[in-house]
Amino acid sequence: MQAIHLPGRGSRLLERPISSMSDLADAIAEAMCDYADQDYIILGCSMGGWVGYELCKRLAAISTNRPQQLIVCGSTAPGNCPTLPSFVPEGDEELVQSLSAFGASFRIVAANAELLSLVLPAWRADLTLCVDWQADFARPLDIPIKAVAGEDDDVAPASLSRPWEKCTDKSFTIERVPGGHLFIQDLSIQEILHLAGVKNADQPLLDLRTLRGRGDDAIDKLSDQGIGYAGSENSSL
Numbered sequence: 594m595q596a597i598h599l600p601g602r603g604s605r606l607l608e609r610p611i612s613s614m615s616d617l618a619d620a621i622a623e624a625m626c627d628y629a630d631q632d633y634i635i636l637g638c639s640m641g642g643w644v645g646y647e648l649c650k651r652l653a654a655i656s657t658n659r660p661q662q663l664i665v666c667g668s669t670a671p672g673n674c675p676t677l678p679s680f681v682p683e684g685d686e687e688l689v690q691s692l693s694a695f696g697a698s699f700r701i702v703a704a705n706a707e708l709l710s711l712v713l714p715a716w717r718a719d720l721t722l723c724v725d726w727q728a729d730f731a732r733p734l735d736i737p738i739k740a741v742a743g744e745d746d747d748v749a750p751a752s753l754s755r756p757w758e759k760c761t762d763k764s765f766t767i768e769r770v771p772g773g774h775l776f777i778q779d780l781s782i783q784e785i786l787h788l789a790g791v792k793n794a795d796q797p798l799l800d801l802r803t804l805r806g807r808g809d810d811a812i813d814k815l816s817d818q819g820i821g822y823a824g825s826e827n828s829s830l
Contacts, residue, residue, distance in 0.1 A: 601715035610718035614726040622651035632697035635660045642668025666741045670747045670756035743776040750787040
């Protein structure tokens with residue numbers, strides 16, 4: 594399993610985070626075209642589901658090797674997230690209050706002033722990206738979509754994940770699993786592979802957390818686009 598590690602997080606904490614869905618999806622798609630020469634699946638959690646959707650659209654336009662499936666975990670269908678505010682608050686305190694609705698992990702970080710100061714730029718960029726994004730529903734994906742919802746997820750319950758069905762011309766399935774909004778953080782790599790339906794552990798699963806390289810050319814390309822490499826120990830999305 595490989596994953597994309599976005600700037601502004603983990604070992605890339607001091608880098609400027611990306612606040613535009615278009616810029617983010619374009620950069621990832623262009624980088625993936627150079628080495629994604631095997632069958633693969635894209636998996637995105639929470640905001641990563643939306644990024645994965647845009648990424649699939651980019652890959653359909655520029656690559657002959659498209660993903661076999663999009664899997665969205667703890668992710669409401671585009672434009673269907675009541676928790677998301679209609680605008681990005683200017684003040685940090687108001688921003689934190691808006692994000693606290695997304696779960697306990699945000700509230701825990703918000704209670705630590707030092708830690709909050711480190712992650713706040715990425716939080717603001719993420720919220721800006723989501724609020725400003727205008728999803729294109731005119732062209733549904735031509736690959737299957739699978740939505741996975743945590744049974745205790747108040748942010749993206751199954752009822753808000755089901756409209757993903759309208760985002761594809763192919764098959765759609767939905768599955769409920771134990772856990773809350775970020776249930777995927779409690780799963781092992783093998784459990785995630787099972788969730789994705791990957792029977793062969795050596796089969797690559799490209800998700801939106803870290804892309805680990807196939808050569809210096811791929812690494813350089815990602816670096817040029819502002820998307821760097823990091824170990825899979827950090828989950829960005």
